[in-house]
Amino acid sequence: MGHRESPTGWGYMPARIEDVAAHAGVSTKTVSRVLNGHPSVRATLRTRIEASIRALNYVPNPAARGLAGNRSYLIALLYDNPTASSSYIMELIVGMLQACNGTPYNAVLHPFHAADDLAARIDGFVATHRPDALVLVPPHANNAKLLQRLDELDIRYSTISSKLRQSRIDIGFDERRAAADIIEHLLSLGHRRIAHVSGLKGHGAQVWRLNGYRDALRKAGIEYDESLVVEGDFTFASGAAGAKALLSRRRPPTAIFAANDDMACGVVREAYERGLAIPDDLSVCGFDDTPVSQLISPGLTTVRQPCREISCLAVESVLQSIRDPAMSLKARVPYQMQLRASTAKPAKP
Amino acid sequence: MGHRESPTGWGYMPARIEDVAAHAGVSTKTVSRVLNGHPSVRATLRTRIEASIRALNYVPNPAARGLAGNRSYLIALLYDNPTASSSYIMELIVGMLQACNGTPYNAVLHPFHAADDLAARIDGFVATHRPDALVLVPPHANNAKLLQRLDELDIRYSTISSKLRQSRIDIGFDERRAAADIIEHLLSLGHRRIAHVSGLKGHGAQVWRLNGYRDALRKAGIEYDESLVVEGDFTFASGAAGAKALLSRRRPPTAIFAANDDMACGVVREAYERGLAIPDDLSVCGFDDTPVSQLISPGLTTVRQPCREISCLAVESVLQSIRDPAMSLKARVPYQMQLRASTAKPAKP
DNA sequence: GTCAAATGTACCAGCGCTGTCAATAGAAAA
């Protein structure tokens, strides 16, 4: 059942396409057509063959398929090793696994240190692993030379939250709008002096989130005060440093919006060091809804970035683009505000 | 260089073993021997062939290798989807990637919901992906039926922190000793009423960490008080619930040791809700040193579980066991205490 | 009933590599 007895009588040998063909009384080529979704197979025959496949418990051998069809059935997630937050990557890979589920494709991780010669080093990577497609996240997703090299090598890819127009397939969410939403939440609580610890320059996320911050202030008729924005780099330490600068002002802000959760944790740390209570003395918001935002006390108000949906869609569309090279897609998936206890009405000033 | 021009004159065709053989003036088989580290190739020839490989920038095609050698060059990490902490898994996979680096092997993740029929479902997984080896973490690493099934299927595996003797290759660290260390740290600060929120029953980690706690108390001549130990399940919520019970006692503990970081965060949350200051009113310790332990305020005293080293070793040894099926290894890698600000001298009682 | 399109079969090469086994060379033994 579902396997041939091996000649030695020991161990199982999985069924081959030939066995399925024999079982269904057709040629191997026809089975192959069914397997690969080729259209010209009559519905009745198709069902019969599918039944045989199930009966024999047949699963095509990926290596054989790959060799014959010059494919690897591998989709690699390229991320920047030290920079990328591990929970972010983990969420992405889970979404990718979900998208690969039921397909012959396999998702693999590939950390890649961002550096000048990345576009060159990619050649070695491609030669070694021959992925059928790539999924890129920032900062790689914003590396124009890298994308160009991939185009030259004729490797399909999709990007996540890229700021480059060059990328034919990009998935993200409306970060600007989400940042504005979170500021509006603070405004609605009564905050007027709202500071921002921004992200690393070069990331789209830095600009979008900053712009959303400005949008909301403008809409509320509050003048933009450049001195209330300090530059961070998405790390905990930079968040703490940013908060230190902001809270040392003569008139410190009543709320700080950090461009990601790690930096928000840094802000919380600095407040803790100064004996400021959150949210009573200072409201804090993050961005991304990484696991830490629920583990920290008080819980962090943040925006849930729909990582799994994004990476799942990124994989689905890049697979589609293998069939249809002309395909192009810029998708924005819905996000969600997560209101937790780190934000509240400001104390009387 | 390093590729043939494609017949169409468009795109690159990577070098094949045949090209290397021609370049070095030997047969393809001899090149293959060099590639696979077969001993019977004369040193001078070997160097010449290696030079040709570099000159042509040759990288073997994994699909062809896999097909011919009946291998997939895939090593899967099997983990339990909802239970496993994502940062733990992420650390493990990073270690696995490191071990695979420079080998033809690829590490893939495979979430697998723990359930009664897991040992049966594994067959389908193996048929589909044909991994050459598996790395199992708890709870799968403690699933005797599963390991037995893998033995029957003749699939190599290594386990991480398994409590089963059945596993031929297991990597972990001395959790009992580490837990004792952390309790000794609390004792040295002057704590005497130390509580413990234990892990999920069935995990080795639950027993080892609890035993370490008891070891240290016994050594200090403190009688074991069962009522100071509450049962958790490694989740944040169970940590908070455990702390709630402990802190509601007439004489609450001055320190709480949670069996992992997530639960320690739950303890911190409960303290926060009650307005207890950490570490002044309550010292808290975690276990594992997940990223959150640095992000939370105050920083969490914990034990650094050397995840990357563990998973790296797990992969290296399971690969070795493919060559040498008789191989067996029970390794305990060194761990490290991380003293942070969540522990301090107890306030006067 | 005729013709074209749709559908299916048969067959074979070949993807790039490794396993098997035979062949060869060089060294040791006679």
Added chain:
DNA sequence: TTTTCTATTGACAGCGCTGGTACATTTGAC
């Protein structure tokens, strides 16, 4: 010098699947 032996090396047949060509059969349109 010849023989024997072992260490090296090579020839060849696939691994299981897909792509292509060539042809057979069915279907539906006219």
